[in-house]
Amino acid sequence: MSFKLDKKFLKSSHYVKDLKLCTIRLHDNSKFPWLILIPKRIKIEDIAELNSKDQILLMKEIVFVSKIMKKLFKTSKLNVEKIGNIVPQLHIHIIARNKRDSSWPLSVWVVKGKKYSKIALTNMIEKIKNAFK
Numbered sequence: 661m662s663f664k665l666d667k668k669f670l671k672s673s674h675y676v677k678d679l680k681l682c683t684i685r686l687h688d689n690s691k692f693p694w695l696i697l698i699p700k701r702i703k704i705e706d707i708a709e710l711n712s713k714d715q716i717l718l719m720k721e722i723v724f725v726s727k728i729m730k731k732l733f734k735t736s737k738l739n740v741e742k743i744g745n746i747v748p749q750l751h752i753h754i755i756a757r758n759k760r761d762s763s764w765p766l767s768v769w770v771v772k773g774k775k776y777s778k779i780a781l782t783n784m785i786e787k788i789k790n791a792f793k
Contacts, residue, residue, distance in 0.1 A: 661702055662702070663700040663701060663702055664702075665683070665698065665749075666747050666748075666749040668746070668747045669685060669696070669698065669747065669749075669751070672687060672688055673685035673686055673687050673688055673696055674686045674688060674781060674785060676695065676785055676788050676789060677789060677792060678700070679697075679721050679724070679725075680717060680721070681699050681700065681701075681714060681717045681718055681721055682697040682698055682699050682700065682718070682721050682752075683697075683698050683700055684696070684697055684698075684725065684788075685698065686781075686784060686785055686788065687753070687755075688773070688775050688776055688781070689768070689773035689774060689775070689776075690774050690775065690776045690777075690780060690784075691761065691762050691763075691768075691771065691773060691774050692755050692756065692757070692761060692768050693729060693732070693733045693735075693755070693756040693784075694753065694754070694755045694756070694768070695725060695729065695753075695754045695755075695788070696751050696752065696753055696754075697718075697721060697722060697725060697751065697752045697754065698749065698750070698751045698752075699714065699718060699750055699751075701714065701750070704749070704750045705744060705748045705749065705750055706744075706750060707742065707750065709750070710750075718752070722740060722752055722754065725754055726738055726740060726754055728788075728791050728792065729754055729756050730756070731791070732756075732787070732788065732791045733756035735756045735757060735758050737756075737757045737758065738754060738755065738756060738757065739753065739754075739755040739757055739767075739768065740752065740753070740754050740755075741753045741755070755768055
């Protein structure tokens, strides 16, 4: 059996790149710079279900991507969240926030999302990919 992405991710996010443990996807909400890290492991719903080596690697990848997000989007505030109530497959949200965004200081889930236009989506994915080089 090989790793499979939950179908809900295919509908709500776009592939950016793979790290050693996680695949990175851009959440389709243009209101916030929002990446999702999904460990490429089978039937894992919680961090405690990963082996200890993967737990450490996950934390390193969260910190690595967080630093890129802070620099790329010039923000001092990130929301790093593991929830999984709707999509149980283990995933970590890394969202760049600022005091001028549409739901500050509340959660990003309190406002209706806005999908990227085709051009904006292409540009955002390219911008993020370039930040990893």
